[in-house]
Amino acid sequence: MPRWLRLTLIVLSSATLLLVAVALIAVHVLLQPERITAMLQKQARDAGLELSLSSPATPALFPRPALELEGITLSAQNANMPILLAARGTLALPWRTLVHGDTVISQMRIDSPRVDLDALQSWLDDLPSGQASVPSSIPSIDAGVHITRGSLVRGNQMLLGDVELDAGRLAARHPFPLTITAKDAQGIPTQLRLSVTPDIKGGTLVLQNIGLHLAHSTTLNLHLAGNARWRGAADASAQLSGKLDHANTGVYDVAIELTPADQSNPLMLALKLDGPDNHADLHIPPLALASWWSQLDHDDGPRLAVPPGSGHADIATIHAGDISVEGLTIEAGDNVPASSTSTAPPPAAAKPSPATKPAPARKSP
Template sequence: MPRWLRLTLIILSSGTLLLVAVALIAVHLLLQPERITAMLQQQAHDAGLELSLASPATPALFPRPALELEGITLSAQNANMPILLAARGTLALPWRTLVRGETVISQMRIDSPRVDLDALQSWLDDLPSGPTAVPTTIPSIDAGVHITRGSLVRGNQLLLGDVELDAGRLAADHAFPLTITAKDAAGIPTQMRLSVTPSVKGGSLLLENISLYLAHSTTLTLHLAGNARWRGAADAAAHLSGKLDHANAGQYDAVIELTPADQSDPLMLALKLDGPDNHADLHIPPLALASWWSQLDHDDGPRLTVPPGNGHAEVASIDTGDISIEGLTIQAGSDVPAPATTAAPPPKPAAAKSAPAKPAHQSP
């Protein structure tokens, strides 16, 4: 190789390496991974959580500006068990971040997250009471969230595996799509598809054009559509109706209705199901039901009481593998008939009447 060509290649390669090094330094300075990481940790801390990484975030420029996260751990403050463990994650940033320095995340991708339901429930139980006022704006997600190879566990028990989640753009007056697929502990696939248009109008949070699709294996599908509204606290209302299809039992009309609380009645959830051999009409106070459910996992042992609610259900058969039930009838609340042993009070005895005296027999 001629000497001049060798020198030219050395100069070009050295210049390329220098440009790459300058670009990496510039990207690091412009993206400021320490600042964005600190922002995420502060947001987690404000929610009572602690976020830690196995190594500092690494900036990337192509195909779009992003931060690569390794060894993600999310825990409740002062907790021994993490809520979420993830192998890696990517925070995609808009190109304007390089120019304006804005701390905006356009998309979040998480690979192999593991969520522990017990740890999540413990953190939720320690939170103060939920919001009582309607938010003034809809939080925005520019390009959504993508989760791959996730799992939901309870301690060492697998509840859901192979979890894939895709959430699209979240913005006011735009349809928000959400798709989740997973497999239960037995490997049976489950899928959920949700589309809803959120907005805040007249002091109310509106969820319009709701379309919900649930499928379990190839035997059970549920499709509901409707609208919902929330005006703060327990002033919530919703109406969803549609069809429930069971491959072995037929098609059912399904209705879910949420009635807001007032001065005399609590927030009430009505569930109606009508189809061949199975009928249900239940009215359940969801807040009381949540309190009842929490008592089943009390620290001092489960506290078994009658669940709150009112209504009746007639189920032809239930077969869960280990348990098989036929001809099940459930009646609760005011629908419970009076016990068969309850009898009406006996009638008062009639007043005794004196019989006329028999005349004495006289001899002729």
């Protein structure tokens, strides 16, 4: 190789290394990972959470500006059990971050997150009570959220594994797609697909063109479509209808209606199911049902009570593990007639009629 060519290659390679070093320094200065990490931690503290990393966030430039996070832990303040543990995460940032310095997350990727349902429930229970209000705007995520190899546990019990989540762009008046796949504790796959167009109009969160598809193994498929509105607190309404296809029993018509609470009635969920050998028309207060459900897992032991709600259901068969029930009929509510064995007065003692009165005894001679 000629000397001049060798010198040229040395100069070019040195210049390239220098440019790469300058670029890395510039990216670190412009992205300011310490500032963005501090911003995320402040947002977590405002929600009563603590966010920590096993090592400082590192910036990346290609294929787009991003921050790499290692050893993510999210816990409730002063809690011993973390809500979320994740091996790593990536926060993708728009190119304008390098110029304007504004902190906008365009995409979030999380690898191997582990969510503990008990820790999450404990944090939710400790939140201050108050009337939830509608946000002033729809939060924007340009390129969505991606979760891989996730799991949902309760203590040491696995509830869902192999969780994969893909969410598209989130913006007002734009269709928002969400897909979740997972396997339950028995390894049976489940998939949820949701599409909805969110918007805020006059202080009301409007969810239009809702499309929901739930598939469990190859046995059950549920399709629902409709719309929903939320004006804050328990002022929510929704109308969804569709089909439930069960491989073993047939196809059912499903209708769900959520009516808002008022001065005399709580938030109420009406569920109708009509199909071969199974019929249901139930009215359930979801907030009271959630409270009833939480009492089944009370710290002092399960507190058994009749679940809230009213309505009628005829169910041909139920299979739950080793238990099978056939011909089940449920009546609930104030208008249900009580059982005759519990309300009818005991029968009066029978009195002999004159026609059956025994003759007086005859004396023996």
